[in-house]
Amino acid sequence: TDYTIDVDTSRTGAKIDDSMYGVFYEDINRAADGGLYAELVQNRSFEYDTADNRSYTPLTSWDTKGAAKVVNDGGRLNERNRNYLTLAADASVTNSGYNTGIAVRKGERYDFSVWARTDGAGRAPLTLTLHDASGELASARRVAPRGGWAKHEVSFTAKRTSATGRLTVASGGAPVALDEISLFPRDTYKGRENGLRKDLAEKIAALEPGFLRFPGGCLVNTGSHEAYEEKSGWQRARSYQWKDTIGPVEQRATNANFWGYNQSYGLGYYEYFQFAEDTGAMPLPVVPALVTGCGQNKATDDPALLKRHIQDTLDLIEFANGPVGSEWGKKRAEMGHPEPFKLTHLGVGNEENLPEEFFARFKQFRAAIEAKHPEITVVSNSGPDDSGTVFDKAWQLNRDADVAMVDEHYYNSPQWFLENNDRYDSYDRQGPKVFLGEYASQGNTFGNALSEAAFMTGIERNADVVKLASYAPLLANEDYVQWKPDMIWFDNDQSWGSANYETQKLFMRNVGDEVVPSEASGTPATSGPITGAVGLSTWATSAAYDDVRVTGADGEPLLTDDFSAGDAKWSRAAGRGTWAVEDGAYVQSDASAENTLVTAGDKGWQNYDLTVKATKKSG
Ligand code: AHR
Numbered sequence: 001t002d003y004t005i006d007v008d009t010s011r012t013g014a015k016i017d018d019s020m021y022g023v024f025y026e027d028i029n030r031a032a033d034g035g036l037y038a039e040l041v042q043n044r045s046f047e048y049d050t051a052d053n054r055s056y057t058p059l060t061s062w063d064t065k066g067a068a069k070v071v072n073d074g075g076r077l078n079e080r081n082r083n084y085l086t087l088a089a090d091a092s093v094t095n096s097g098y099n100t101g102i103a104v105r106k107g108e109r110y111d112f113s114v115w116a117r118t119d120g121a122g123r124a125p126l127t128l129t130l131h132d133a134s135g136e137l138a139s140a141r142r143v144a145p146r147g148g149w150a151k152h153e154v155s156f157t158a159k160r161t162s163a164t165g166r167l168t169v170a171s172g173g174a175p176v177a178l179d180e181i182s183l184f185p186r187d188t189y190k191g192r193e194n195g196l197r198k199d200l201a202e203k204i205a206a207l208e209p210g211f212l213r214f215p216g217g218c219l220v221n222t223g224s225h226e227a228y229e230e231k232s233g234w235q236r237a238r239s240y241q242w243k244d245t246i247g248p249v250e251q252r253a254t255n256a257n258f259w260g261y262n263q264s265y266g267l268g269y270y271e272y273f274q275f276a277e278d279t280g281a282m283p284l285p286v287v288p289a290l291v292t293g294c295g296q297n298k299a300t301d302d303p304a305l306l307k308r309h310i311q312d313t314l315d316l317i318e319f320a321n322g323p324v325g326s327e328w329g330k331k332r333a334e335m336g337h338p339e340p341f342k343l344t345h346l347g348v349g350n351e352e353n354l355p356e357e358f359f360a361r362f363k364q365f366r367a368a369i370e371a372k373h374p375e376i377t378v379v380s381n382s383g384p385d386d387s388g389t390v391f392d393k394a395w396q397l398n399r400d401a402d403v404a405m406v407d408e409h410y411y412n413s414p415q416w417f418l419e420n421n422d423r424y425d426s427y428d429r430q431g432p433k434v435f436l437g438e439y440a441s442q443g444n445t446f447g448n449a450l451s452e453a454a455f456m457t458g459i460e461r462n463a464d465v466v467k468l469a470s471y472a473p474l475l476a477n478e479d480y481v482q483w484k485p486d487m488i489w490f491d492n493d494q495s496w497g498s499a500n501y502e503t504q505k506l507f508m509r510n511v512g513d514e515v516v517p518s519e520a521s522g523t524p525a526t527s528g529p530i531t532g533a534v535g536l537s538t539w540a541t542s543a544a545y546d547d548v549r550v551t552g553a554d555g556e557p558l559l560t561d562d563f564s565a566g567d568a569k570w571s572r573a574a575g576r577g578t579w580a581v582e583d584g585a586y587v588q589s590d591a592s593a594e595n596t597l598v599t600a601g602d603k604g605w606q607n608y609d610l611t612v613k614a615t616k617k618s619g
Contacts, residue, residue: 005519005520008518013514013517014465015464015546016463016512017468019281019282020466020467021207021469021508022213022282022284024467025474026473026474027219028216028259029414029484030479031476032267033262033266034477035180035490036475038185038188040165042096043059045083045096045250046059046083046084046085048060048264049098052257053256055259058083059343062079063094063096064094065091065094067088068086070073070083071086079249081251081253082234083136085178085179086354087169087170087175091264094179096493097167098491099478099492101162101493102157102492103163106158108187109157109159111524112156113153114126114169114180114181115180116152117145117149117150118146118174118535119143119176119177123333124144124145124146126176127172128143128154129170130158131149132162133392137156137160180250181285185197189201189278192274195549200475200490200495203488203497203501209281209508210281211283212279213284213437214272214274214276214366217239218350219240219295220262220288222294223237225239225309226305228244236256239288240288241312242319244268246269249266252264252265259482260482261491269319270332272285284379286618287312287314287349288350289309289348289352289358289361291354292362293383294384299358299361306361309365313368313369315327315328319331319332321342322340343376346369347378347437348366348379351380351384352381352394362380362401364452370455377405378395378403379435380403380407381409382398382407386412405432410439416441417451417455421455421457422458424459424461424465425461429544430578433467434468436459438470438471438473444486448485449498450503452504456469456503460507460515461484475487475490477490478490478491485500487501488501
């Protein structure tokens with residue numbers, strides 16, 4: 001085949017910033033608890049709740065023996081950690097961790113801690129054992145609490161390697177109250193206390209990310225914007241409010257995650273900033289704008305609440321950058337980081353489907369931030385789609401408001417990525433810059449990775465307009481998948497990068513300084529159709545519909561390798577927050593809508609007309 005690339009070294013193209021390629025981190029697919037956050041005990045503070053997931057109770061992942069019960073009364077550890085466990089004089093509880101269990105490696109140290117309170121005058125000895133079906137994994141240890149709530153710590157050395165460990169805490173001779181039962185590997189990423197799982201953090205660090213966007217995604221701005229306090233009935237399913245996630249871990253009020261599980265917030269804003277610093281990435285937090293996206297589409301109209309969230313955002317900047325003498329800079333210093341975290345960019349909002357309502361609020365956030373911190377770039381977004389009415393309207397509002405940077409998201413077929421290499425060639429050079437905050441072709445095959453690589457050459461060619469780009473989502477625990485494809489996969493003791501990870505690594509570790517203009521002519525050789533895993537361009541939440549069915553154009557239930565009508569697999573892959581499909585579905589505009597399912601078979605990529613049928617929940 002005759003194929004030529006002419007490189008013109010006499011001209012210079014766009015300059016490429018070092019921060020061009022980064023990572024989009026969201027606590028989806030159990031990316032935080034049971035993932036990047038190295039805590040090995042699941043539901044350590046007994047705060048799991050049916051509001052987090054229908055199947056949860058305060059004793060989820062715990063087995064009890066003898067008289068052991070969860071109590072919610074005035075004897076609690078603190079107001080933000082409301083449940084605790086009582087063990088009678090001769091009882092025990094056993095935690096089963098995540099996935100197959102608690103993973104330990106022979107010869108490594110594990111740090112155990114527990115908050116305990118005894119009601120009697122004497123001591124209440126506790127015996128701690130780490131074991132699996134084959135017996136002891138470490139010699140048993142003891143602590144002997146006495147008196148009011150206090151933290152007790154002890155460490156283990158694992159005698160064997162196991163991925164199916166259990167942790168048992170047994171009382172002996174006196175009743176005792178327990179909370180915040182924790183087990184951490186000593187060997188976390190960079191040896192940080194309350195740290196990150198090393199293999200996962202190292203895989204992310206190996207990308208040499210230019211930036212770290214956190215904490216999501218849909219979990220940022222969905223749910224209630226109320227605070228966690230008695231007045232709001234100890235509101236769960238709150239939007240991601242950063243102040244909930246700092247300070248001593250036993251005082252961080254857990255929350256219901258938009259993706260259908262509990263978030264302990266043990267991995268919170270301090271830890272995210274520190275991880276960004278440790279990996280050399282620019283931190284890029286995103287805060288809720290009081291207009292929910294991701295199918296909830298609700299604009300909160302409460303000036304006092306808006307004012308509080310705007311103040312929280314100013315406080316966040318102070319937490320990141322303020323001097324140690326300032327209120328929030330002091331809190332950062334108390335947590336161990338007196339130096340500033342060098343925050344320069346901050347996102348407000350994520351995928352709002354109501355552009356007018358979003359902009360009314362975004363502009364108030366931006367005005368307050370710019371008045372106090374003109375050095376901060378405030379990032380807006382273009383809504384949930386890569387084209388269409390909301391997208392056009394959002395872009396027009398962004399341009400009219402002279403916004404500095406707009407976050408775009410899209411998940412499309414590999415064919416789309418191949419056909420849209422020129423997407424940014426025509427973007428207005430005078431308008432807002434682009435932060436391509438989320439994108440992926442629908443699959444984790446080599447074909448998908450190749451189509452993304454091809455597309456990235458187009459991003460890079462337009463590096464004067466596209467300033468930041470990140471594949472999404474980053475992490476997936478294979479036993480808790482709400483969304484796929486994902487870049488890095490893991491279970492409780494292993495992790496592996498996808499083909500897409502390798503593409504990202506290649507580009508991210510080899511960021512050029514500037515584009516050298518080139519032109520191609522001729523037709524490159526083709527090697528047959530690109531195939532990949534299934535992807536679904538719609539997704540669901542449990543808000544308003546039930547009786548969901550997914551059928552093909554012929555009305556037959558749609559069955560493919562990865563999706564089948566009406567089962568939980570479909571709902572998880574479609575990005576839902578809950579596990580069972582009959583619980584409800586989000587449909588873009590109406591109770592019934594047409595979407596496109598792209599699937600792969602031996603004939604290559606094909607389009608199917610996909611109909612999502614849902615009936616409104618009664619009441
Ligand atoms: O990356 C998964 C989800 O996709 C994000 O939470 C959301 O922003 C987008 O719809």
